[in-house]
Amino acid sequence: MASLKDVRLKIAGVTKTRQITKAMYMVASAKLRGAQQRIDRFRPYADKFYDMLGNLGGKAVDAAHPLLEVRQGAGDTGIVLCTSDRGLCGGFNANITAAAMKFAAEKSAAGNKVAFYCLGRKGRDAARSLGYEIPLGLIGHMNSPGYDLASETGVRVIDDFLSGVLDEVHLFYGEFISLARQKPAEIRLLPIAADDAPDEKTTVDYIYEPAVAELLNELLPRYIKVQIYRALLDTSAGENAARMQAMDNATRNCDEMIRGLTLLMNKTRQAAITNELIDIVGGVEALKG
Amino acid sequence: MAALRLDIVTPDCVVLSKDVEYVGAPGLLGEFGVLPGHIPFISALSVGVLHYKREGKSHYVFVSGGFAEVSEDTVTVLAESAEQAHQIDFSRAEEARKRAQARLDAKNEDHDFKRASFALARSVSRLSLRGRD
Numbered sequence: 001m002a003s004l005k006d007v008r009l010k011i012a013g014v015t016k017t018r019q020i021t022k023a024m025y026m027v028a029s030a031k032l033r034g035a036q037q038r039i040d041r042f043r044p045y046a047d048k049f050y051d052m053l054g055n056l057g058g059k060a061v062d063a064a065h066p067l068l069e070v071r072q073g074a075g076d077t078g079i080v081l082c083t084s085d086r087g088l089c090g091g092f093n094a095n096i097t098a099a100a101m102k103f104a105a106e107k108s109a110a111g112n113k114v115a116f117y118c119l120g121r122k123g124r125d126a127a128r129s130l131g132y133e134i135p136l137g138l139i140g141h142m143n144s145p146g147y148d149l150a151s152e153t154g155v156r157v158i159d160d161f162l163s164g165v166l167d168e169v170h171l172f173y174g175e176f177i178s179l180a181r182q183k184p185a186e187i188r189l190l191p192i193a194a195d196d197a198p199d200e201k202t203t204v205d206y207i208y209e210p211a212v213a214e215l216l217n218e219l220l221p222r223y224i225k226v227q228i229y230r231a232l233l234d235t236s237a238g239e240n241a242a243r244m245q246a247m248d249n250a251t252r253n254c255d256e257m258i259r260g261l262t263l264l265m266n267k268t269r270q271a272a273i274t275n276e277l278i279d280i281v282g283g284v285e286a287l288k289g
Numbered sequence: 290m291a292a293l294r295l296d297i298v299t300p301d302c303v304v305l306s307k308d309v310e311y312v313g314a315p316g317l318l319g320e321f322g323v324l325p326g327h328i329p330f331i332s333a334l335s336v337g338v339l340h341y342k343r344e345g346k347s348h349y350v351f352v353s354g355g356f357a358e359v360s361e362d363t364v365t366v367l368a369e370s371a372e373q374a375h376q377i378d379f380s381r382a383e384e385a386r387k388r389a390q391a392r393l394d395a396k397n398e399d400h401d402f403k404r405a406s407f408a409l410a411r412s413v414s415r416l417s418l419r420g421r422d
Contacts, residue, residue, distance in 0.1 A: 038301075045298045048367055052331065052358055147300040147369065206360070209318055209332040218317075218333045219356070222369075229300055 004272060007265040011258060018254035024088065025247035032240035034144070039176075039233050049226055053219060056212060065213070067158070067220045070191050071167045075112040078157055078166040079104060080189065082173035082231050083123035084239035085142045090249075092174055092182060092242035093122040096235075099184040100172040104132065115166065117153055119145075119232060135160070145236050150229035158221050161190045173231035174238035180245065182238035187231075189224055293325050294363040295341055297350060297371050304371045305350065311342040312364045314357050323359055330359040336410045338418060339366065349374040349421045353411050374418040386412035 002010075081100050083093045100123070104114045117136040118124035124137040136156050141149050160166045168190060175185035208215055295312055297305040312323040315337030323330075334357055339350045355368035389409035393402070 041302045042300050044296075044303055045300050045367060048296075048298060048358075048365055052356060052367070055331065055358075150300075151369065206329045206331045206358075209316060209321075209330070214317075215331065215333055215356075218354075222355075226300070 002264070002268065004265065004268050007261055007268055011261045011265065014254050014257050014261065018251055018258070021247045021250040021254060025244055025251060028089075028240045028243040028247060031143075032237060032244060035233065035237035035240055038145075039237060042229065042233060046226060046230060049222070053223060055206060056208075056215060056219065065216050065220060066162060067190060067224075068192050074167045075107065075110065076114075076165065076167045077104070077107045077112055078115050078117060078160060078169040078190075080117045080153060080157060080169065080171045080228060080231075081119065081123035081127065082171070082228075082235040083118075083120035083126075083142075084235065085121040085140055087122065088246060089239050089243035090246040092239055093120075093126075096172055096174050096184040097123055097126040099186060101126065101130065103170065103172070103186070104130075112167075115160075117157060119149065119153060120235070142232075142236055142239065145229075145232040147225075147229055150225050150232055154221065154225035154228050157190065158224060166190070171228065171231055174235045174242075176234045176238040176241060179241050182242055185231075185234075187227065189227060192220060192223065292362070293323065295366070296363065297339075297352070297366040297368065299368055299371050301370075304368075305373065307341075307343060309341040309343045310345075312339065313341070314339045314364075314366065315352070316357070323364055325362050327359050327362070329361075330357075332357050334366070334368065336407065337414050339371075346422070349418050351377060351415050351418055372415070374421040377415050377418055379416065379419055382412045382415035386416060 079100055081097070083096050087093065100116075104116075107114050113133070115133045115135050116124070116127040118127055118134060119138050120142050121139045124134060124139060127134055136153065138149060138153065157166065157169045161169060168188065171187050171189045173185055174182050176182055292308040293310065293312060295305060295307055295309045296303065310325075314321060314323070314332070315335050317333040317335050321332065334352055334355050336354050337352065339352050340347050341350070342348075351372045351374070352366060352368040353370045355366060355371075357367075358365045385408060389405050389412060392405040393409060
């Protein structure tokens with residue numbers, strides 16, 4: 001049986017752990033607020049952007065754009081993988097990478113090359129340990145993902161797609177549904193599905209300058225970036241929500257452990273007192289005898 | 290006089306949202322002006338300076354390319370970055386200009402010529418707003 005001193009030490013240890021998990025919970029919730037603010041600030045841009053794309057979308061069908069081209073046969077794949085930089089957020093990263101790796105395994109089993117474009121350390125580490133090619137690994141920016149990050153990634157995958165290195169590009173990220181729910185999500189970035197553009201009936205007849213085809217030239221690459229940025233923001237919010245949850249659980253487990261250990265400590269102390277009493281009583285009895 | 294609504298949004302924030310009298314924007318095919326009652330219009334923008342008139346005074350905004358949509362007396366500008374003249378960090382722009390110029394002068398094959406000339410265009414138009422409002 002553990003001595004009284006051991007139990008006391010253990011309680012002190014668990015209490016310290018609880019302090020840390022509690023602090024991490026609060027940090028994560030502050031960061032989540034920041035991430036949600038960024039999402040809110042991005043929304044006007046995204047909404048307007050989809051509006052404009054919807055306006056053009058109806059007219060774009062006949063204009064064949066290289067970014068819309070579906071290549072037959074070949075299937076060399078690029079995977080843009082958004083994860084967090086740090087762990088301690090439950091199964092958040094594991095779920096995203098598992099989904100991406102499953103997809104990658106299927107692709108390479110079919111004889112296609114797979115390349116990873118990683119945003120966030122956890123995803124890159126996973127891709128590296130499995131020996132995939134990593135043309136792009138942006139690490140250490142997930143704390144405050146900026147639009148330039150999405151821009152850089154977007155330019156890279158578009159270049160590789162147009163030069164024929166990749167035949168399709170998929171994006172894996174953590175979708176932020178609510179505080180309690182985040183799930184891995186996948187979208188195909190390239191080639192852009194023609195029906196991806198929200199189909200709204202155009203009521204206004206716009207004048208386009210330059211012509212629709214050239215306008216698409218400007219619009220479609222930005223569409224890729226907008227999608228990547230949205231995924232980044234979602235991942236960042238999801239990471240912090242997941243960490244909040246994980247840390248909340250950890251704090252509660254600590255509480256439970258402390259309760260159990262305190263009980264044990266009281267029992268041990270009582271046992272020691274009882275033992276001492278027995279000694280004394282026994283001694284007195286012996287003297288009498 | 291009927292007013293125009295000018296909204297400038299970037300991925301990071303809404304830069305500007307005001308009622309104005311006139312908007313002049315750097316279109317890809319040349320500068321264009323918008324007055325109230327303009328027909329619906331979508332244009333791509335190049336890197337440059339947008340200006341608008343409000344209460345008779347001209348104001349200037351740097352935009353790094355993007356799109357402008359005009360409909361129902363609302364001008365919406367979607368830019369990857371946009372700064373009002375008084376928000377611009379000129380010393381940073383000056384540094385960026387020197388860096389881009391050095392890259393272009395070096396004529397190094399490794400450097401991305403297109404990117405450097407874009408960077409140069411951005412910093413030069415930022416710098417052109419020095420002292421403006």
